[in-house]
Amino acid sequence: MSIRTQDLVWKIGKKIILDRVSFEARPGRMLGLLGPNGSGKTSLLRLLAGLKRPHSGEITLDGKDIGSIGRRTIAQRVAFVEQHATTNANLRVVDVVKLGRFPHRSMFSGWTLADDQAVEQALECAGMIDKRNAPWQSLSGGEKQRAHIARALAQSPKELILDEPTNHLDIQHQISLMRLVADLPITSIIALHDLNHAAMFCDELIVMQRGRIVASGTPDKVMTETVLRDVFAVDARVETSPHHARPHIHYLP
Numbered sequence: 001m002s003i004r005t006q007d008l009v010w011k012i013g014k015k016i017i018l019d020r021v022s023f024e025a026r027p028g029r030m031l032g033l034l035g036p037n038g039s040g041k042t043s044l045l046r047l048l049a050g051l052k053r054p055h056s057g058e059i060t061l062d063g064k065d066i067g068s069i070g071r072r073t074i075a076q077r078v079a080f081v082e083q084h085a086t087t088n089a090n091l092r093v094v095d096v097v098k099l100g101r102f103p104h105r106s107m108f109s110g111w112t113l114a115d116d117q118a119v120e121q122a123l124e125c126a127g128m129i130d131k132r133n134a135p136w137q138s139l140s141g142g143e144k145q146r147a148h149i150a151r152a153l154a155q156s157p158k159e160l161i162l163d164e165p166t167n168h169l170d171i172q173h174q175i176s177l178m179r180l181v182a183d184l185p186i187t188s189i190i191a192l193h194d195l196n197h198a199a200m201f202c203d204e205l206i207v208m209q210r211g212r213i214v215a216s217g218t219p220d221k222v223m224t225e226t227v228l229r230d231v232f233a234v235d236a237r238v239e240t241s242p243h244h245a246r247p248h249i250h251y252l253p
């Protein structure tokens, strides 16, 4: 067990945004969070990262209620890349990535070799070594996105939470990011709009609609023509790809 939720309810005013959401993200697995606009993906991820408290229900990390775990401890193990992550100007890429080490440092500990190694490895993984000294403002949208991911990796998290991390990336970087996350030995939860990428790389999928989980399981169980029609309102045919043996969606014109 890594992250688990039970009957999670979250509201804004009287409006129910998340309605009795229960699921389990298993250790080392990549869980894709799918759903149309406004279905509650970002809200759920923010709760999982400890940024919001549920109105009722429970979120546990390795069996422990997240509400009883200190913020610093959560930051040491859960890394979150938000959809519209922003960063202050006047920093170099490497400085932004170094911020990922912050939860692991105490007032008395200096910068260590282990910190340096984590930063270098994160830059390498995110394909940002060449840009390590570039000023933040000189980066393209996709490069900023990759630098945020490097910062999250530098955090050496046990759980990595990503909200639509591929949305600014060109196709090569979309695929390499999905492959990178799939190959990480840690638990990841990733909100995505590209259903084919989700089916291709994720171990398990959750589909949300109006704040509820309406389907969950392995991609071959979840990615059905019925789900595509009823939840995403598209006509499509789904076949098992002869190239990668995962479901592949053909959208119909």
Ligand SMILES: Nc1ncnc2c1ncn2[C@@H]1O[C@H](COP(=O)(O)OP(=O)(O)OP(=O)(O)O)[C@@H](O)[C@H]1O
Pocket: 012, 017, 035, 036, 037, 038, 039, 040, 041, 042, 043, 044
């Ligand atoms: N600050 C807010 N005030 C009022 N309603 C909000 C607020 N934030 C989110 N909502 C509502 O909560 C619901 C879920 O939004 P959320 O951003 O979690 O969805 P999402 O699935 O991530 O959407 P998208 O795919 O568009 O990013 C939506 O109906 C949205 O309008």
